[in-house]
Amino acid sequence: MNSAALPRSSFLWLLISVGAVLLPHVNRMPTGLLIGYGLCMVWRTLVHYGKAKMPHGLVKLLLVIAGTLIIRQGYQNLLGVDPAAAFLLLTFVFKFLEMQRVRDGLLIIFLGYFCLPITFLFSQTMVMTIYVFVALVVLTTTLVKVTKTSDQAGATIDLKQVTVMLLSALPLMLVLFVLVPRIGPLWSVPLPSGQSKTGPSDSMSPGDIASLAKSDELAFRVRFDGAIPDTRELYWRGLVFSNFDGRTWRPEGTPFQQQKNASWARNSAHEEMEESLDIHYQVTFEPSYQPWLYALDYPLTSGSGIGLTPQYTLLNKVSVDQRKHYNLVSSPRLMIDSVLDPASRKRNLLIPRAGNSRAKKFAIEQRNKASSDQQFVTDILTYYRQKPFYYSLKPPRLGPDSIDEFMFDTRKGFCEHYAGSFTYIMRAAGIPARVVVGYQGGEINHSGNYLLVHQFDAHAWAEVWLQDRGWVRIDPTGQVAPERIEQGIEEATAYENSFLSDSTFSLLRYRDNLWLSQLRLKLDAIEYDWNRWVLGYNAKRQSDFLKDYLGLVSSASKTQLLTGLVTLFLIALMVVFLRKERIKITDRCDQLYFRFCRLMETRGVARGAAEGATDFSQRLVERFSAQEQSIRNITRMYNYLSYGPDINPHQRSRILKKLEQEIAALKRT
Template sequence: MPLDSSCRHWTLIASAACLLPLLLQLPAQLGGLIGVTAVVVGLLAWRQPLPGWLRLVLTLALVGTVLGVGGFSFGRDTGCALLAAMLAVKPSETAGLRDARSMIGFALFAPFATFLLDQGPLSLLMGLVATVLALTALQTLADLEVGDRLVRTTGRRLLGIGRLLAIGLPLALSVFWLFPRLGTPLWGVPERSLARPGLSDRMTPGEWVDVMTDDTPALRVRFFGPAPDTSQMYWRGPVLWNFDGRSWTQPQWLRGLPPAISEPSPVRWDYELEIEPTDRRQLVALDLPMSAPEDMRLSLDHGLYASKPVSSLTRIRLRSAEPRQYEAKIGRVLRGMALALPDGYNPRTLALARQWRREAGGDDEAIVRRALAWVQRDFAYTLETPLLGRHSVDEFLFDYKAGFCEHFSSAFVVLMRGAGIPARVVTGYTGGYRNSIGNYWLVRRSDAHAWAEVWLPDRGWVRVDPTAAVAPERIYDTLADRAPGGDLLGGGMTSLLNTGDWLRRGWNDLVVGFNASRQAELLRPLGIDRLEGSHLSLLFALTASLALLWMLWLSAQGQREADPVLRAWHVLDRRYRRLGLGREPHETASDWIRRVGLARPDLALALEILSNRFVDWRYADGQTGGRAADADRQRSLTRALRTHRPTSERPRTDPQAATKQRSTGERR
């Protein structure tokens, strides 16, 4: 059956609504390209399908682009991008009723695929809207198929969809909250082929600008007790030892070694981290974590690692303390790694480092202080940095003297190693923003930072942040100048941003972070400390049974006749049935009236008039449903059927009045 314009429009609108939330989770350029293609194809196919050769060209071009962006590797994001690309070109072959239903069914995979990439409230809301529009489009197609499209309005269709959602919602909620959950899933979700923005085990000075202008949350922190000063909030991530003249990398084999011995200071910090998904095993912790939670471990350099990639929201409880001594004795192998520099790079920096070593007379701390004083006096902080050449540290220290944390930490460590002081680069986040509404700290990806650690006799590894030594008057280009929304925190938008992130944290706590352990403690506010599996199963069976009864009741209500005239005719039949004169299933209206006239002549005349009017409405002009009649006739007949109430008594009738009543009914 061919589609009319209304059904085609509904199909395209519903498919676009399903595609939109998925596009928002893809890389911006790829999502924009697929979105533009979908709009162009939808406009071209608004009236009729596209030629087969054009559909083939569009499909091959989009598939090639998606695979190219994903590096021809397959994962969650590549699969979702391919799904979006296929949905973008699907309207080009939609011609008939079967094609439209196939397209809507295919489009419904898109909002569900969105949840593989993001489980936020906005994705859920957009998915719900898309589902409602898709169901409405399917109802429009069904009305077209049965020839009832002109009778059912859009409002009535939406009302029917709302009834469907109300029928299934209680059962869905009972399954989510009470169906026994496993501690670990039966199968894993494929990893992503496109890495999320964030920290990695590799740092190349100048390549962090995209991360440092990303204002999205990286983690949220809730302290149990006092919180450290913001200037002491160093969130330790990957520790980088190896330098090839351009990039710093992390030796993988150090992850398997136990953490180095440290002597913590008396001040301890007890806190909970809520970490956004990164698809990496590397986590961060307040410098310096004292131990690792269950299913996690600390590496030799106190990097925190999960047993599997963090692909969902993760909560961990930690204790940290600044060390008095941290690996006071260092082995020969590690010392050699912390002093290693590639040959043929940065000759001016190495010459200066050797000069400082000679002038310091063996005082390592004096060399560190001298380097920090130089940074404070002559260097500036800016994100506007040129691309450095082969001798990147020489160019930064002696030519440009301006950069951001990557440049400062890299150059500082190379300078220290050149002076014979073991040093390494530490990456992570620094600082945080306190949300006064939720009383927690928010650390964004734009808070990414890199600093240095130098090894000093009798003290071990000591944190040194050369970026913090830059004088405030020499900070020319700050993160707030670039970070989206960063400049709003000092203005009137603070409360709005605090509320928005607090709501997102509540969503994470209520929905995204609801796991097996949280489910077991669901009834703790009611005095039940823990629900065992058998108790959960029993409670789920009870609530599911109630939900099914609710579904049956609403479904029965949904069987009510939609046509008000036919509904009133059935009510009239039930009234006569109470008198023992109800219409039998095999009887026509005329046969029923004849039987009623034999039993109750006083009722036959009025019933005959109503029956003639009903037959005229129902079957006039060979159409069903009364579409040939106007709204006034429908209301009048409905009112007449509802107000006619036969009685069990036989009233005395006037023959002349009966004749007059019959002629009046015929004129109507």
């Protein structure tokens, strides 16, 4: 049967299925492949309508070679998920081009079943999920069409049938989703890596953060156990830069050293001294493809693959390639590095000997005027506030002496200019200082009571080390543009109208529009719940859920529940779909005759499904000769009432009564 020719009625369905599977991958595919796939689909369609011939073996070989070359060109690393997905899709489309038999059609559907969920490795949004499940209906209907030998039914009958089937499978799917034990990965697999890194990188030059500010992508969401702290206090520390080469700020040590220096064990000492001021919160972090994570000043706990560096920043063991959930406790009062060791002190004072001479001179002059380090810090901040500095997303380009130019000439800059120049001046005056990069602020979603932090919330500030106070956060940007800290970047750049100016269609641009804004936040709240409860449903959440809501702890009881529910589902399925359909008999005459038939059946002679009343009576008489008269009477009356001439209702009911009496009499014998 499988080597039979593909039914013609299935072709259109196959074409739609191939398109439906390819569609979500379109923007990740090299253009060459996209064109090739399009050509294959058009070619096979022309063959179907008799306008072209099946491709020759040689042509097919050339196509495979061309496809492979394009994939080689398009992806640097051939072992990743993207090239693997591309190869699968290539097989899928080429199979479609050369399909002729039912066997080919089946293979295409099975490949489609496999290719479809690959989309989820790249995106698991609700919209994508709905798309995939609709595509599943299409693919399954195609399977019905492919395996038919003679197709008389229209598309709607099969489509309806498949939809009913998938909907009936839904309850069991939910049971399995919630209850089947989630085990850890069996072996490590390459993760989708084609995406560019997002968020702050591991270095900071003038203009870096300004370019981040153009992105309206989500960085992370935060849910606080208590009230959401004041926006001015929401400094999300990510990276600490101590090394400066005159233009670019970098962290100390190589990534490997950073990993080594971080403490990976759960820090229990801090947990014990719980303070009322401690902030408890959960972060849902979007993939950044970089290892660092963000926390409020200053994170106390780490664990579950997260390390705490000596600078009190957080490091993930590997780069964050998938959405990550982590719980944190931060203590805003914590004093860090109350004693600065000489090496750190030296490192945080280093500035290149050459260049920026004006700034160096300025720093020393000012320090000499000030009575203390603290006073000096205040003086410099005052300087920023009083001189005509502008906060701008479009700062002018700077030459080699970037600090000098910024401080005394251009005076237009973004947060990294302020943080960088401030730190430089502190160091030049002999005060240990460093740059901190992360996010500041965030958008409160009242419908979900959580905080959204976007890429445009990226920020840079400074930390100076003061005697008896340790590292102290200083944000010079706040002196120039206090609205940046209080209300966010949109307000701070309102005068130059540069906020998200490149992305006209970003809903975030229209935050002023109350209705649109509410809609966007409502949708985001749904997405957030989706991420937390559905996508984030892992082994830990599963065991928490089963314990908290169902009180199940032992694996035996979980297995029992799973088995019980599966059995229940199967029984329900049979009851719903296999119950006997009762044909309702409304005619009194038929009712009586069926009563007679049932009576005879109990006595051992059943009427055949299409046996006429007269034929049946013949058989009955042979068997029950004693009741011959009665049987013949009943049959005659039934035939007369059913097939005889029209009679008036009065007569009819009289005969019916007689029929009933006759049957009752027969029953007594």
